[in-house]
Structure formats: structure tokens, C-alpha cells
Amino acid sequence: MENINLNLIANLSYIVAAALFIFGLKMLGSPATARKGNMLSSIGMLIAVVAGLTAEGIVDFKYIAAGMIIGTIIGAAAARMIAMTSMPEMVALFNGSGGIASLLVGWGTLYAPAGEVVSTFTAVTIILAILIGGMTFTGSMIAYGKLSETIGSWRGCLLWANVLFNSLLLIALIGSGVMF
Amino acid sequence: MELVFLTFILVLSIFLGFELISKVPATLHTPLMSGANAISGITLAGAFLSAGMQNSEYATWLGTAAVAFATINVVGGYLVTDRMLAMFKSRKGGAK
Numbered sequence: 333m334e335n336i337n338l339n340l341i342a343n344l345s346y347i348v349a350a351a352l353f354i355f356g357l358k359m360l361g362s363p364a365t366a367r368k369g370n371m372l373s374s375i376g377m378l379i380a381v382v383a384g385l386t387a388e389g390i391v392d393f394k395y396i397a398a399g400m401i402i403g404t405i406i407g408a409a410a411a412r413m414i415a416m417t418s419m420p421e422m423v424a425l426f427n428g429s430g431g432i433a434s435l436l437v438g439w440g441t442l443y444a445p446a447g448e449v450v451s452t453f454t455a456v457t458i459i460l461a462i463l464i465g466g467m468t469f470t471g472s473m474i475a476y477g478k479l480s481e482t483i484g485s486w487r488g489c490l491l492w493a494n495v496l497f498n499s500l501l502l503i504a505l506i507g508s509g510v511m512f
Numbered sequence: 513m514e515l516v517f518l519t520f521i522l523v524l525s526i527f528l529g530f531e532l533i534s535k536v537p538a539t540l541h542t543p544l545m546s547g548a549n550a551i552s553g554i555t556l557a558g559a560f561l562s563a564g565m566q567n568s569e570y571a572t573w574l575g576t577a578a579v580a581f582a583t584i585n586v587v588g589g590y591l592v593t594d595r596m597l598a599m600f601k602s603r604k605g606g607a608k
Contacts (some may be wrong), residue, residue, distance in 0.1 A: 353551050354528065360544050361536040367597040370547050377553065381586075384557035390564035395576040399563060403583025409585070411591035416599065422592055423546045430585035434555040437577035440562035443571040453515050485559040 338386055345383035352376025424476040431468025438462040462501060470495055543596045550589025556582035 335384030353376045359369025385396070407426075414422045442450070450458075515607055559582050563575030 348555075354532065357532045357544070357548060357551075360547050361532065361540060363537070363540060363600065364594060365593055366540060366543060366600070367594065370543070370590065370593045370597060373547060373551060377551070377586055377590070380554055381556060384560045388558070390560060391526065392564050392566050392572075395563045395572055396560055399559070399576040399579030400583050401581040404587050406580075407584040407586070407588030408591060411588040411595065414592070416595070419546075419596060420542070422588070423542075423549060426546075426585050426588045426592065427549045427552075429548060429581040429588075430552045430555065430593055433553070433578045433582035433585060436574045436581065437555055437558040437562055439560075440571040440574035443568045443574075455518065 336414060342383040342386045345379050349376040349383070351381035352379070418480065421476050421479040424472045424479060427471045428472030428476065431465045431472060433465070434461050435465030435469060438465060459505060462505065466502070468497055470498060539600070543593050543600070546589060546593040546596065550586055550593060553582045553586035553589060556586060 351370050356373025356376060359365040359372060361369075362433070385393075390396070396419045410422065414457075438458045441454070441458050441461075533544070533548075556579065559575055561575070562571050563579050565575075566572060604608035
């Protein structure tokens, strides 16, 4: 019973968070309210994160805490110290880190508990998460390189080789997904 | 049924995103992009599951890395957006 209530509260919190995201984005669209909108959206994120932590099946918080501490330190330090003029690069980097995070989530979901069958729908979702996450990551890295003017011609080639390699991986992935 | 519900949500959110973004002044495009990117850090909720369920050692390590990266995205994204907007505001105040 208690579990059901907790679940219900968590799910309702997600709806509240989603509403705050929408209002936040709306307010970000006009100069007078933009800062408040960002604040609202971050409050929504806080609610969603707390709700996410109560999810059923989480038995070990040690690694979550470690990951969050590392991420907070890196993210906060990077956001504080970066020069105002190199903001676009920073946003590209953050976007890339979000992309690789969803790639890793998709990848991690593949390791379902033994005996549990991954449904076709879940498998397709996982493949999409890995595909889009990987694309976001490589795309953002190239954007970062171009913005910070560190991509020379040979490094560009290297990145393209990387993309090609990823495409091959993707084809292999879809192939194995279909076979699966 | 799950497929129908999730597709329904996806379609609605596509419309919503389009409506929210379509009438924004050009000066706010960069902070808006940055703020919207911070929201994409909601993948953190999925990362928690992967990191905390102890399904297997691989899932735990991948999940931990995902938690770290998603947190960078969330914390960094909001702080950077706030810094941009703070500058925006003070510059506007100065002009007045």
C-alpha cells in the first residue's frame, strides 16, 4: 500500500515537473520573465529528480550519489569559470554530455535482469535512444570543435572517421536488433 | 497499449514544443536553447534506474556514468542559462 502511494506521488510529481518545464519555457520566451522562467524550470527539474530517486527497484544509492556529486562539481565549475565569450562552446559541450547520457541509459537498459525478456517495443526504444544519443554526442563535439576553432583539417578527418565508425556500429546495432 | 500512449505523448509534445518556441524574439534564442537543453537532462531519471537497480555490473557502471553526464547537463545547463540571462538583464537595465 505504501509503495503504491509513493508511486502515485512520484508520478504526480512528474506531471507537476512537466508543467513547470512548460511554463518555464514559455517564460523564457519573453525578456522580462526569462530569468524567472529558468528558475521555474530548474525547480521542476529538482522535483523530477527527487521523484526519480523514489522509483521502485532502486536498491543502491551509492553509485547514484557518486555520479551526481561528480556531475555537479564538473557542471557547476564549468558553468562558473567559463568566459562569457565561450558560452556557445559550453552549451555545445553540455548538450553533448546530455546526448551521451541518454546513449548510456539505453545501453544500460540492455542488461535487463536475467530471465526478463526485453520486448520488441523496448528494444526499438533502446536502439533509438542509442542512435539519437550518439548522434547528439558526436554532433555536439564537432560543434564544440568548430566553435572553439580547434578542429583543424586532420582532426576534422578524425571526427569524420569517428562518425563513419559510429555509422557502421549503428548498422551492426540495427542488424543485431532485427535479428533479436 | 503502452505504444499508443507513448506515441500520443510524443506527438503532443512535438506540437507543444513548436508552439512554445515559434514566437520568441531572436535575442532570446541562445538562452532558450540552453534552457531547453538543460531540460533534456531529465534522462537523469532513467540513469537512476540503471545505476541503482543492480541488474548487473555493466548496467551499474553505465548508469553511474550516465548519472554523472546527465547531472553535468542539468547543473551546468541551468547555471549557464542563468548567467546569460543575468547579463541580458543588466545590459537592458543599463540602456534604460
